[in-house]
Amino acid sequence: MAASTEEVISNKQVLLKDYVTGFPKESDMQLTAATTKLKLPEGSKGVLVKNLYLSCDPYIRNRMTKREPGASFMDSFKPGSPIVGYGVAKVLESGDPKFKQGDFIWGITGWEEYSVITATESLFKIQHTDVPLSYYTGILGMPGMTAYAGFYEVCNPKKGETVFVSAASGAVGQLVGQFAKSLGCYVVGSAGSKEKVDLLKNKFGFDKAFNYKEEPDLDAALKRYFPEGIDIYFENVGGKMLDAVLQNMRLHGRIAVCGMVSQYNLDQAEGCHNLMYLIIKQIRMQGFGVSSYYHLYGKFLEMVLPAIKEGKITYVEDVVEGLESAPAALIGLFAGRNVGKQVVVVSRE
Amino acid sequence: MAASTEEVISNKQVLLKDYVTGFPKESDMQLTAATTKLKLPEGSKGVLVKNLYLSCDPYIRNRMTKREPGASFMDSFKPGSPIVGYGVAKVLESGDPKFKQGDFIWGITGWEEYSVITATESLFKIQHTDVPLSYYTGILGMPGMTAYAGFYEVCNPKKGETVFVSAASGAVGQLVGQFAKSLGCYVVGSAGSKEKVDLLKNKFGFDKAFNYKEEPDLDAALKRYFPEGIDIYFENVGGKMLDAVLQNMRLHGRIAVCGMVSQYNLDQAEGCHNLMYLIIKQIRMQGFGVSSYYHLYGKFLEMVLPAIKEGKITYVEDVVEGLESAPAALIGLFAGRNVGKQVVVVSRE
Numbered sequence: 001m002a003a004s005t006e007e008v009i010s011n012k013q014v015l016l017k018d019y020v021t022g023f024p025k026e027s028d029m030q031l032t033a034a035t036t037k038l039k040l041p042e043g044s045k046g047v048l049v050k051n052l053y054l055s056c057d058p059y060i061r062n063r064m065t066k067r068e069p070g071a072s073f074m075d076s077f078k079p080g081s082p083i084v085g086y087g088v089a090k091v092l093e094s095g096d097p098k099f100k101q102g103d104f105i106w107g108i109t110g111w112e113e114y115s116v117i118t119a120t121e122s123l124f125k126i127q128h129t130d131v132p133l134s135y136y137t138g139i140l141g142m143p144g145m146t147a148y149a150g151f152y153e154v155c156n157p158k159k160g161e162t163v164f165v166s167a168a169s170g171a172v173g174q175l176v177g178q179f180a181k182s183l184g185c186y187v188v189g190s191a192g193s194k195e196k197v198d199l200l201k202n203k204f205g206f207d208k209a210f211n212y213k214e215e216p217d218l219d220a221a222l223k224r225y226f227p228e229g230i231d232i233y234f235e236n237v238g239g240k241m242l243d244a245v246l247q248n249m250r251l252h253g254r255i256a257v258c259g260m261v262s263q264y265n266l267d268q269a270e271g272c273h274n275l276m277y278l279i280i281k282q283i284r285m286q287g288f289g290v291s292s293y294y295h296l297y298g299k300f301l302e303m304v305l306p307a308i309k310e311g312k313i314t315y316v317e318d319v320v321e322g323l324e325s326a327p328a329a330l331i332g333l334f335a336g337r338n339v340g341k342q343v344v345v346v347s348r349e
Numbered sequence: 350m351a352a353s354t355e356e357v358i359s360n361k362q363v364l365l366k367d368y369v370t371g372f373p374k375e376s377d378m379q380l381t382a383a384t385t386k387l388k389l390p391e392g393s394k395g396v397l398v399k400n401l402y403l404s405c406d407p408y409i410r411n412r413m414t415k416r417e418p419g420a421s422f423m424d425s426f427k428p429g430s431p432i433v434g435y436g437v438a439k440v441l442e443s444g445d446p447k448f449k450q451g452d453f454i455w456g457i458t459g460w461e462e463y464s465v466i467t468a469t470e471s472l473f474k475i476q477h478t479d480v481p482l483s484y485y486t487g488i489l490g491m492p493g494m495t496a497y498a499g500f501y502e503v504c505n506p507k508k509g510e511t512v513f514v515s516a517a518s519g520a521v522g523q524l525v526g527q528f529a530k531s532l533g534c535y536v537v538g539s540a541g542s543k544e545k546v547d548l549l550k551n552k553f554g555f556d557k558a559f560n561y562k563e564e565p566d567l568d569a570a571l572k573r574y575f576p577e578g579i580d581i582y583f584e585n586v587g588g589k590m591l592d593a594v595l596q597n598m599r600l601h602g603r604i605a606v607c608g609m610v611s612q613y614n615l616d617q618a619e620g621c622h623n624l625m626y627l628i629i630k631q632i633r634m635q636g637f638g639v640s641s642y643y644h645l646y647g648k649f650l651e652m653v654l655p656a657i658k659e660g661k662i663t664y665v666e667d668v669v670e671g672l673e674s675a676p677a678a679l680i681g682l683f684a685g686r687n688v689g690k691q692v693v694v695v696s697r698e
Contacts, residue, residue, distance in 0.1 A: 269624065272621045280636070
């Protein structure tokens with residue numbers, strides 16, 4: 001460590017200026033030049049960390065909305081405070097016996113250079129550092145676990161079933177597609193650009209992929225790719241896509257509702273008109289939160305670490321440098337600018 | 350039997366005139382004075398039955414809509430043919446060794462005085478005749494099994510949970526409420542008239558009940574009855590009620606989607622705007638079809654028959670006399686005219 005514990009050093013932060021309505025803008029956030037002492041408060045049971053990689057995830061937008069406490073399992077952010085999200089960090093000082101100086105961790109941290117994390121129960125110690133550390137914001141972190149829990153636990157998939165993934169080139173979608181392929185499913189993904197569609201087909205091994213922006217009739221597109229219907233839909237976008245999918249589900253189909261990124265910025269969500277198909281096709285539609293499945297993290301790593309090392313799973317990141325790039329990177333999620341998992345590098349150690 | 354097998358006798362029928370759009374009208378159906386011989390066709394493996402009680406169920410409306418074959422697990426009716434639905438009947442002649450002359454059965458039959466039923470795999474032989482035979486159109490038949498499977502199997506209920514039932518005085522709702530009470534749940538029902546609300550509170554033992562037509566703000570009404578939120582919603586109506594319920598579900602809530610009677614007659618269903626709560630509250634929403642649960646029928650009877658005989662379960666029927674009353678009785682479901690299970694008496698043997 002370069003700085004002594006008494007020294008006051010720079011601690012840039014990205015603050016939420018105020019609650020957001022509609023599409024978030026870069027100007028809803030503010031980069032500030034705060035300072036900090038590299039020291040845990042006396043008696044703290046938390047950890048002081050240096051943040052290395054921060055994760056831009058669509059759900060962050062939800063926490064920018066003003067909600068009553070308890071209205072969601074994720075409380076709203078506090079205006080004037082740093083954005084909170086998943087990240088990878090290095091422990092500088094620990095008041096929690098589970099962590100020690102020099103450990104790498106992943107979990108909920110702040111959008112700033114240094115953070116004091118008191119909710120250490122949400123942190124995972126990184127045991128395997130022979131893969132890129134940034135992967136713990138994605139394939140080996142929350143999005144990876146989301147794909148794993150959502151696909152294997154929520155969807156109850158069987159070999160040979162047909163699987164549709166929306167926002168399929170994103171951090172979660174790209175993995176769901178690969179998990180489904182490895183199980184012997186027929187997998188189709190949708191994304192919002194030719195580049196992403198090419199990725200799905202050529203890099204992630206989806207059977208088929210299409211650009212939803214080029215489909216005037218989503219129902220017709222799905223009928224083309226799924227003439228026999230869809231067994232499993234991994235839902236990341238909501239809105240018109242969900243309505244079209246509902247029309248094309250098979251009997252006893254399952255929909256894992258992971259996200260609805262098309263709806264996060266609307267004052268009122270689009271209406272879904274095809275819920276009758278839940279009855280007609282006896283469909284199960286289930287929202288889930290990854291935090292209910294973290295007890296499976298060890299089992300997940302056992303599957304995914306060897307697959308990464310053997311090249312059986314491919315993972316694409318979209319990396320931007322510097323905390324000052326974080327607001328634009330987050331906003332870019334909602335414009336579909338990222339290709340693959342959006343990561344912000346705060347420091348490479 | 351009064352008639353000989355060679356004799357041609359009257360066989361009144363209720364035909365569907367043509368596919369229906371919008372609200373069904375009595376004039377969409379037609380009473381005809383057909384005739385029949387009381388004889389199974391040579392070599393038939395079916396049964397010839399005399400229909401006693403017919404069941405008016407909201408789902409029948411769905412089968413009046415023109416749909417492509419396979420678009421639903423229930424095919425559309427054929428215009429010019431009798432309405433098809435659940436009923437209780439007496440076997441006059443049997444080509445199926447599972448049934449013999451004089452047996453009472455319940456299952457899918459036709460809206461007519463006499464039917465030849467070839468799909469005998471859908472028929473249940475009535476083993477217990479010390480309860481009203483008409484109950485096999487309701488509490489002891491499809492609606493009873495629907496309530497049982499939907500509540501116990503789909504909702505996974507636990508003692509002390511909060512349960513909301515819409516269309517709660519109907520054939521299914523009245524039973525769900527009583528099952529939930531017997532499990533030690535807090536149960537609130539909604540219905541469309543003071544008379545029905547009184548039934549819910551005074552006869553079926555719901556903790557609370559309200560007339561949804563008198564609530565200008567369904568969200569506020571639900572917050573009043575469920576200040577801590579809803580664990581289980583037994584969905585019979587859809588539309589605005591579903592949107593309001595979604596806002597008031599608790600974490601890990603479950604919604605059994607049994608029916609959406611408010612939507613059956615609309616050209617396009619109302620939009621549901623609150624599906625985001627599936628994620629925020631990690632809700633499971635599941636459409637189900639009773640036919641997937643008929644293997645539990647024996648277990649169900651073991652529970653419900655003694656409860657009926659001991660007066661622990663109350664059951665209310667709305668009985669009309671004569672096949673000619675059937676079209677009006679069916680239409681009445683969608684105007685909320687029936688109080689309790691709507692039954693049509695074709696003959697009392």
